[in-house]
Amino acid sequence: MDDIFESELKKATVFQDRNVLSQSYIPETLPHREKEIERMMKTLAPMLSKKIIHNLFIYGKTGTGKSSSTRHILNRLGDVREKYDASVDFIYVNCHNCNTKYQVMLKCAEYCAPGKPFIGYPFSHLFEEVKKKVQDNDTSFLIVLDEVDKVKDIDELMYTLTRANDELDHGRISLIGITNSVGFKEQLDPRSKSTLCEEEMVFPPYNATELESILRQRGELGFKQGAIDESAINLAAALAAQESGDARYALKLILKAGQIADDLKEKRVTDSHVQIASEGVEEEIVYEIINTLPEHQKIVLYAITLLTEDGSRMSKLDGSMDEDAVLYSGEVYDKYRGLCKVYGKKARTARWCRDYLNDLDMMGLITTSISGKGIRGNTTLIQLAYPQEKVKRVLEKHFNA
Ligand SMILES: Nc1ncnc2c1ncn2[C@@H]1O[C@H](COP(=O)(O)OP(=O)(O)O)[C@@H](O)[C@H]1O
Ligand SMILES: [Mg+2]
Structure with a gap:
């Protein structure tokens, strides 16, 4: 029985760091998103000198790097804030989990006043807390609403946040809204639309060559040296390019292929492992999307x-x-x-x-x-x-x- 643990540790594996291949991992650099990242940074930069910035609305298909590019930029913004003690602040909210204006504001209030109990308090109380923090510290506060289409009462939330800036004597609240849904913008009430979509960006799908370099970057960190064939990467990229250019799908493919190679006790991931993986990944993705x-x-x-x-x-x-x-x-x-x-x-x-x-x-x-x-x-x-x-x-x- 003791051997079960030991043999787990001794099991041969193609992976060096499986975590690198997971969805939540944010790579140091995002190949083929340089232009988008630069434009976003230029949009946000004036926050640092207390200037008013445009709210930004980002859309594009699943797996086009919207969330990771945004998080990457927030990390850089955090670094600069630290280094220069700038009065900027930001919060990243995934509206998949916070799908009402109350939930979003609760997240913001908890962030602005850590440790204070808020649950059960009315919306207006949460909102006051956020404004107080922004006002008292004269902060440029950026709220990122990822999967913003999931917020059920989005128009009311937009209304509240627009009003906030009229009521603040110091500091300012700015927004980034991100969505996979093309129809979303048109469903907004005209006033929220003009608030949220002051500036817009589209993230285009990746083609096969772009996906190859994304996979190569992650493959080098995620797999042991020489443990994944070039042809396996190319096949995964080609399959994902067919499936609407989704990098998430491509990464899932090589992760799964690696697991299959491990199960078969093989030392290298080949294109036949990717082929087998593609069957299962497809089903998994369809299942995930449909369920939401x-x-x-x-x-x-x-x-x-x-x-x-x-x-x-x-x-x-x-x-x-x-x-x-x-x-x-x-x-x-x-x-x-x-x-x-x-x-x-x-x-x-x-x-x-x-x-x-x-x-x-x-x-x-x-x-x-x-x-x-x-x-x-x-x-x-x-x-x-x-x-x-x-x-x-x-x-x-x-x-x-
Ligand atoms: N340009 C890129 N370079 C490296 N990895 C990327 C790139 N674009 C997307 N990814 C990876 O693909 C996955 C999905 O990206 P994500 O940002 O969640 O897409 P979206 O939010 O557009 O659906 C993540 O694991 C992410 O790290
Ligand atoms: Mg996303």
């Missing part, structure tokens, strides 16, 4: 999945049927309405559905394009980005539960 979707969004995706299985009615009609089922937004909406009836839900509007299709595209679950000449007007064409059976399996677990 709200109810109606799940129904839209389910509609797409079922239509893909049956083959598109429209493309059958015009004889353009091929093996990669392409759907029309209109038929997706009809199917969605039908499913809402089945599940006893009140269907949302066609306009909402169209916006929502953009979001599913951003998340990499579907790909959309606008129909060219020949096909009726400007219809959105839709294709599932993952194998139909996998998506269906995950969704059915939800709907049949």
